[in-house]
Amino acid sequence: MSTIAGGCRCGAVRYTLALDALPTTYACHCLDCQTWTGSAFSQQTFLPEDSLAVTGPVSVYELTTPSGRVSRQRVCGICHTRIFNTNSARPGVVVVRAGTLDRSDHLEVVAHIWVKRKQPWLDLPRDVPAWPEGAPVEQLSQALARGRTDA
Template sequence: MTHPREIRPSIKARIDEGSNNGVVRRALPGRLRRKPLPATLRGMTDANEFIEGGCRCGRVRYRVRVEGLPNAYACHCRDCQTWSGSAFSLQVLVPETALEVSGEPALFELTAPSGRLSRQRACPVCFTRIYNTNSARPGIAVLRAGTLDRSDELKIVAHIWTSRKLDGVAIPDGIARWEQSAPPEDLAALLAPRRITG
């Protein structure tokens, strides 16, 4: 099997190290600097509850301070199909400051032609993708919904990039959908956490 570095020279791989939940920080160009979190995500960092998850082998674990279980969305874009090896990926958005990671996730960086920097974190042993951050959405961590310990309780409230949806994948009536990306505030409003029960 070829290492991602050998396939795409623009991807860098390394183990996260340093402070701030193990994430290495570097200065971003002025046009990519942090923007405020959407209003629906701002209050999540003040929560007193945690949800937990991790990779298949257990080497990388995380917990997120949230006030309820977040809603999930499905992305059908080609990148998510490739990354997941499936028809789409399921994700939840959380404030990056609410995410605590233990273990040593591998970090894969990819700079898009637009200059956006995507940082994908995965287990270096079992290769489970855990979460990513992106300079286009500063302060937000995108968790892979299936890595949550309580993933069977998630509610899928939106589908994006449905123009790339595979035939045979049915989206129920009444679920929000966009042919391409959703407006960030609209998607964030749909993804607001639900109260955890049980």
């Protein structure tokens, strides 16, 4: 198995993913993701937590959602780049921010969620699955598993 590398903007935090190929990603257009990124959407992927190895000064921001789930955001302790998070609703899974991968320009977006909050100027491809709000986990997982990008 090879590894895929990534890190924060300042380089203090680096990580590797024990994967043979770049993961496929999804775009979330919800208001929270727009606020977190300061942009139109966030791009990320679900991965097994044990595939991720991180070095450097990581800070944790913990948030309890209105539904009672606990989201733990990991950011660089120096530049505050958001790198990944875990959620009590998905034990053993990490959500990696796609833009932190060294080869983020080679990633494929295979699904869009929360498109009812999508910016009106953004046109989505018709052949990519999209949901008005959050996608059922099984359907989003299937979309992510359909395509894989070469390493």
